[in-house]
Amino acid sequence: MFFRKKTQSVEWLIVFLGNPGPKYASTRHNVGFMTGDKLASKLGVSVNRAKFRALTCKCSIDSVPVLLLKPQTYMNLSGSAVRQAMDFYKVPLDHILVVSDDVSLPEGKLRIRRSGSAGGHNGLKDIIEKCGGEGFPRVRVGVGGPEYDMVDWVLGTFKNEHADIMDNALDMAADAVQCVVTEGVEKAMSLYN
Numbered sequence: 685m686f687f688r689k690k691t692q693s694v695e696w697l698i699v700f701l702g703n704p705g706p707k708y709a710s711t712r713h714n715v716g717f718m719t720g721d722k723l724a725s726k727l728g729v730s731v732n733r734a735k736f737r738a739l740t741c742k743c744s745i746d747s748v749p750v751l752l753l754k755p756q757t758y759m760n761l762s763g764s765a766v767r768q769a770m771d772f773y774k775v776p777l778d779h780i781l782v783v784s785d786d787v788s789l790p791e792g793k794l795r796i797r798r799s800g801s802a803g804g805h806n807g808l809k810d811i812i813e814k815c816g817g818e819g820f821p822r823v824r825v826g827v828g829g830p831e832y833d834m835v836d837w838v839l840g841t842f843k844n845e846h847a848d849i850m851d852n853a854l855d856m857a858a859d860a861v862q863c864v865v866t867e868g869v870e871k872a873m874s875l876y877n
Contacts, residue, residue, distance in 0.1 A: 694742060694773045696750040696865050698723075699766050700731075701784040701807040704756040712827040713759060713838040715785045715854065716807075719825065720754050723858040736768040745865045751775075759807040763814030770815055780820040781864055783857060784808060787838065789826025791846060792853040796823050796860055796873045821869045823876075825857050 702708065702717030709717075724731050724741065731741040731752045741752045751773065755765035770780060778798075784805055789795055799819045802809035812818050827850075830837035842850045856876060863872040 694749045694751045694775065695779060696745075696748065697766065697769050697773070697775050697780045698750055698752050698861055698865070699762070699780060699782045699811070700752070700754045701759060701762055701782065702754065703759050704754075708839065710841045711839045712787075712842070713785055715825045715827060715850065715857075716783045717754055718850075719783045719823070719854050719857040719861070720752055722854045723861055724752060726858055726862075736765050736772065738765040738769070740769070745862050748865050750865060760810055762807040763810035763812075766811050767814045777816055777819045778821070780811075780815065781861060782808065782811060782820060782822045783861060784822065784824055785827045785838065786824035787827055787829055787834070789824060789828075791826055791828035792849040793826040794823060794853065794857055794860055794876045795826070796864065796869065796877055797821065798869045798873075821864060823857055823860050823864070823872075825853055 700716040700720030702714035708714050720731055727743055729741050729743045731739050731754055733740045737757050739754045739756060751769060753769055755762040757765050784807055798821050801818060802812055860872050860876040
């Protein structure tokens with residue numbers, strides 16, 4: 685008699701939004717991916733397993749099992765990867781934590797919310813459409829408002845002192861993700877907003 689190996693469950697999907705490939709690696713639109721790399725470094729893991737049209741890593745944050753997920757579908761189609769992982773692990777919408785850039789926040793500022801609209805962010809919009817609504821928490825990392833064309837702005841890189849500001853913000857965002865998982869969204873909001 686054969687038994688299927690039971691899938692080890694995860695309690696949280698932590699989704700880091702960005703665009704794949706070296707061309708986009710250090711752009712404002714990839715602060716989600718950069719936060720994922722910071723968190724992975726803090727946890728001593730690598731987000732490098734190809735699954736669900738994403739790079740993934742199953743690990744724990746203070747004994748809470750999580751899946752770190754960096755969709756490789758390009759930003760505007762992120763919901764496809766998230767939906768596959770959500771269905772596979774049967775994670776409810778309110779346990780999908782999404783980290784993204786935000787042009788409406790000053791550079792380096794964080795905003796954590798329990799739910800909400802896409803706010804013009806196409807990655808969030810696709811997740812909302814494909815995963816069943818707006819009821820998922822998110823950590824938004826401010827990249828400042830555009831000084832020129834929006835597309836050129838979000839696909840631009842951080843220079844000089846802006847790189848230092850963002851490095852600190854990414855470190856705080858990684859800590860905020862851990863706080864959401866271990867202490868809840870409200871606590872993370874009070875500490876990091």
